[in-house]
Amino acid sequence: MAEQPTLLAAREVAKHFGGVKALHDVSLTIHRGEIYGLIGPNGAGKTTFFNCLTGLYRNESGHFLFDGVKLEADAPHKAAEVGIARTFQNIRLFGNMTAIENVMVGRHLRTRAGVFGAISRNSATRAEEAAIARRADELLHYVGIHERAHDYARHLSYGDQRRLEIARALATEPKLLALDEPAAGMNGTETEALRVLVEGIRRDGVTVLLIEHDVKLVMGLCDRVAVLDYGEKICEDVPAVVQKDARVIEAYLGG
Amino acid sequence: MNGPSTKHPYWRQHWLGLMLVVGVLLAVPFVAALGGQAWVRIANFAILYVFLALGLNIVVGYAGLLDLGYVAFYAVGAYCYALLASPHFGIHLPFWVILPCGAALACLFGVLLGAPTLKLRGDYLAIVTLGFGEIIRIFMNNLNAPINITNGAQGITLIDPVRIGDFSFARTSTVFGIAISGPQKYYFLLVALAALVIVVNIRLQNSRIGRAWQAIREDEVAAKACGINTRNIKLLAFAMGASFGGIAGGVFAAMQGFVSPESFSLMESITILAMVVLGGMGHIPGVILGAILLTGLPEALRYGIEPLQKAVFGRMIIDPESLRMLVFGLALVLVMRFRPAGLWPSSLRRRELAEATD
Numbered sequence: 001m002a003e004q005p006t007l008l009a010a011r012e013v014a015k016h017f018g019g020v021k022a023l024h025d026v027s028l029t030i031h032r033g034e035i036y037g038l039i040g041p042n043g044a045g046k047t048t049f050f051n052c053l054t055g056l057y058r059n060e061s062g063h064f065l066f067d068g069v070k071l072e073a074d075a076p077h078k079a080a081e082v083g084i085a086r087t088f089q090n091i092r093l094f095g096n097m098t099a100i101e102n103v104m105v106g107r108h109l110r111t112r113a114g115v116f117g118a119i120s121r122n123s124a125t126r127a128e129e130a131a132i133a134r135r136a137d138e139l140l141h142y143v144g145i146h147e148r149a150h151d152y153a154r155h156l157s158y159g160d161q162r163r164l165e166i167a168r169a170l171a172t173e174p175k176l177l178a179l180d181e182p183a184a185g186m187n188g189t190e191t192e193a194l195r196v197l198v199e200g201i202r203r204d205g206v207t208v209l210l211i212e213h214d215v216k217l218v219m220g221l222c223d224r225v226a227v228l229d230y231g232e233k234i235c236e237d238v239p240a241v242v243q244k245d246a247r248v249i250e251a252y253l254g255g
Numbered sequence: 256m257n258g259p260s261t262k263h264p265y266w267r268q269h270w271l272g273l274m275l276v277v278g279v280l281l282a283v284p285f286v287a288a289l290g291g292q293a294w295v296r297i298a299n300f301a302i303l304y305v306f307l308a309l310g311l312n313i314v315v316g317y318a319g320l321l322d323l324g325y326v327a328f329y330a331v332g333a334y335c336y337a338l339l340a341s342p343h344f345g346i347h348l349p350f351w352v353i354l355p356c357g358a359a360l361a362c363l364f365g366v367l368l369g370a371p372t373l374k375l376r377g378d379y380l381a382i383v384t385l386g387f388g389e390i391i392r393i394f395m396n397n398l399n400a401p402i403n404i405t406n407g408a409q410g411i412t413l414i415d416p417v418r419i420g421d422f423s424f425a426r427t428s429t430v431f432g433i434a435i436s437g438p439q440k441y442y443f444l445l446v447a448l449a450a451l452v453i454v455v456n457i458r459l460q461n462s463r464i465g466r467a468w469q470a471i472r473e474d475e476v477a478a479k480a481c482g483i484n485t486r487n488i489k490l491l492a493f494a495m496g497a498s499f500g501g502i503a504g505g506v507f508a509a510m511q512g513f514v515s516p517e518s519f520s521l522m523e524s525i526t527i528l529a530m531v532v533l534g535g536m537g538h539i540p541g542v543i544l545g546a547i548l549l550t551g552l553p554e555a556l557r558y559g560i561e562p563l564q565k566a567v568f569g570r571m572i573i574d575p576e577s578l579r580m581l582v583f584g585l586a587l588v589l590v591m592r593f594r595p596a597g598l599w600p601s602s603l604r605r606r607e608l609a610e611a612t613d
Contacts, residue, residue, distance in 0.1 A: 054480060080482030088480075094473035097466075105470045109482030111463055115491065118462030119455050125462075132463070172482050 006065075007207050008053075008176060013062035013232075015048055021050040022206040024231040030176070035198065035208045037122065037222035037239075039215070041251055044228040046211045047053040047089055050180055054086045055079040067175065080109055085174035087165040089181045089211075095154035099145060099164050102153050103136035106171025139167040143197060159190045165196070170206070177201060183217055197219055218244065227251065280446055284439040295438040299510065301550040302445040303503055308546040309452045309539065310499025315528065317465060317539030318492035319472030321381040323524050324368070324388025330395060330495040330519035331364050332403060332504025333356035337514045340415040343406060350417045354505045361501025362494045364391075367488040369493035373486050388524050395516040410515025417509045424509070441510045446533065448506065452499055456539050459495075466490060533590055535597030544599050552581050552586070 008030040015023040023045045031038045035180040038046050051057040053064055055076040064071040072078050085106075094102050111132055117125035140146040143163040148156055150198055153164060162182055169177055179198070183191045195217060202208055212218045218225060226236040229251040235242050314322045335357035339348045372383045399407030416425035416437070424440045460467045467488045470478040479485055492507060508514045519604035526549060534545020556579050564571055590598060 056476065056480070076476075076479035077482050077484045080480060086480055088477070092474050092477035092480075094434070094470050094477065096473060097469060101466060101469075105466050105478070105483070106481050108463060108467055108470075113463045113494065115459070118464050119458050121458055168481065186310060 004083060005031045006070070006235075007069065008209075010049075011062050011065065013049070013052055013059050013064065015045075015052055015057060015059045021231045023052065023059070026228070026231070026233050027062075028226050028233060028236055030207060030209060031203040031224075032207055033202065033205070035202050035210060035221055037225040038211045038220040038228065039213070039218055040228035044251075045231040046228055047180060049228070050086060050178055050209075050211060053079070054084055054178065060110060077109075080172050080174075081251040083173070083175035084178060085169035085172045086178040087162070087169055087180055089180060089184065091155040091161045091165055093161055093164060093168070096152060098150050098152055099156065099160075100133070100136050100140060100149040102164055103139050103167050103171050104132050106139075106168040107132045107135060109172050131216070136167075136171065139170055140164075142170070142200075143167045144193075159186055159193075161185070162194070163197070166201075170201070175208060176207045176209060178211075180211045181213060182210070183212060183214045191217055194226075275592075284442040288309060288436065288439065292436055292438050295436065295442060297551065297554045299438055299442050301547045302442065302449050303507060303510075304530060304550045306445065306449050306452050306493075306506075306526065306544050307500060307503045307527050308534070308542045309449070309456050310496050310503065310603075312456060312531050312537065312539070313459065314492050314496035315531055316458065316542070317472075318489060320466040321377060322384045322493075322496070323381045323498055323521075323528065324386070324391075325383035325496070325527055326521070326524040327368070328361040328364060328390050328392035328500030329504040329523070330505070330516075331361045331497075332501030333502070333508040333518070334395060334513045335360050335501065336505040336508035337411040337414050338404070340503040340509070342413050343411050347415055348576060349419075350415075350505070350509060354502055357501040357505040358498040361504070362498040365493040365495075365500075366490055366499025368497075369490045372434050373489055378529050383523065385437045385524070388519075388521060391457055392516050392519045392521075395519065408516060410513060410517070412513050414446040414508050414514065415513045416512065417441070417506075425512075438510075442505070445506060448502065453543075453584045455495075455537060460539075462492065462606075464488070498599070529587060533587065533597055535600035538597070538599060538601035541597050541599035541601070545597070548598075553583055556582055 006029055010026055010028050012025040012027050013023055014025050021039050026045070027050060033086065038047050038049065052059040052073070053071075055072070055074055055078065058074040063073075066082055066084065068183065069082065069083065071084075094105060111128055113125045117128075137149065138145065140149050143166055145156070145160045145163050145167070148160060153161065156164060166177070166179070166182070180237070182198075183194055186194065191214060198208055198210070198221060209223060212230070222236065222239055225239050226243045227234050227242060227245070227248045231248075234247045234251060235245045237245070283298055284295050287298050307325070311322065311325045314320050314325070336350075336353050338344055339346050339353045339356065340350070341347075368384065368387050369572070372380055375383060395405045396408055398405040405411070416423055417440075418424065422428065423437075424444070425437050427434055427436045467483050468476070470481065470483060471485055471488060475485055507518075530545040530549045531542050532545075534543065535541025535550065558575070560573075560578055561571065564573070594600075
């Protein structure tokens, strides 16, 4: 955390669905190199926040500053381009493509070959294709599913699909990796393996934003945590403080 | 790209099969000529439809965009050729200038159609493209007043044949002691073009662009989140498909010497789409098979039904033309019932359908 500690700053982001305020002026700051947890009861607006951040939704007001630059709303591919990669709560892989092809799609953004390269298959294109395949293979090793590289994504086990989604997101060379409930539906062993993987990703220089229901995982893994309730941020601090916050306890246990 | 083909060129592994294919392709126009030049023309149309179907395959098979107005691009290419190489305007440009012009113009129309329809999917896209196809045809029909551009429903006649120097595709000439008729020359031109579109199809499929198309077809939201500019990549599919339609239209105009709006009806679009779907969407050999069957079978029926009826009943009971459509329709229904992924689908397509019905 040397020169510029802030990687992402959300400034009074609001999103309404009809009369429902899904996000109500949410502001938060994520520092470079930390694992930042976003928690809250069901329907608190966590995924909506993710979708606004990654450009799938257009927020009505407020904005995001990423790496000092204002993000354009409603442009998912641009969010990916500036360095925000994400996974989905309900896994969204390219089911009829192999695991390695899924990761190769993630390389699209950082490669150049166009139609003429593809048709002429010149040396530059062949070299790029080889580099894409090599990088995809490395990433599959990294998340630990390389032996399933040539299996179709939809045939992978649930845990492996989660890992594949992370590999595909990492292929875009993100500065911020946003994981939407990566441990949902995982058993204890799988969750532990995921924790190790996420810590490794952070160690390799990627900031992680984590939405999670598994409180134990969040408290053990995250440096700081924000809590959303009914679209409002009710708390933002280190896990030990958040756990004792009266409003957080009330939100979770019901008032 | 993970197959052995990256180590050895495809042709070195399959040289026997390829030689066989080349041999058959060389023999077809001469064998067909034994039954009269009409059969050579039928073979020509089969290859022309192979070309068109593979162009449409890029849009429908790879990018998954249901385009029911593909014939519009075919029409644009045909009229481009007709206007630039006929006495209508008195312009007579050589074909190697016009074909790229036709391709570029069709490409432009592809982008024009693609741009406003990018947010549409499935049925809705089909309806808009269908409308677009009709608009182009109606334009061709009515652009004869106040300035006569397309000569309306009468169409444009006396279009120049393809000509390279003195070597005209309109008449018979002798090459190396073999007499080659006009239609046979077009046959070889069409085969060369078809080979080109096959190479383009294969190479696009296993490329960065091809993967992006497949990703969009699988899950557009996830593709966007991966940083794919889905708008540009979809437009690219439209533009590429359209350019091939434009080239096919140019060759069609030169070969027929006559174009009119009648040749570019909705039925034509549906037939080309049927070739792609029936053969096996996204699978090159399947699409080729579909195109050849759907051009060849109706012709074979037309020539086969009349003698058959005379032999069995002693007279004509059903007009061969109406029976042709009946058999055609029945064949479509049967294929869709028993082979829903197409006659010769790729393993991928089969899997998609199998798991969708689970």
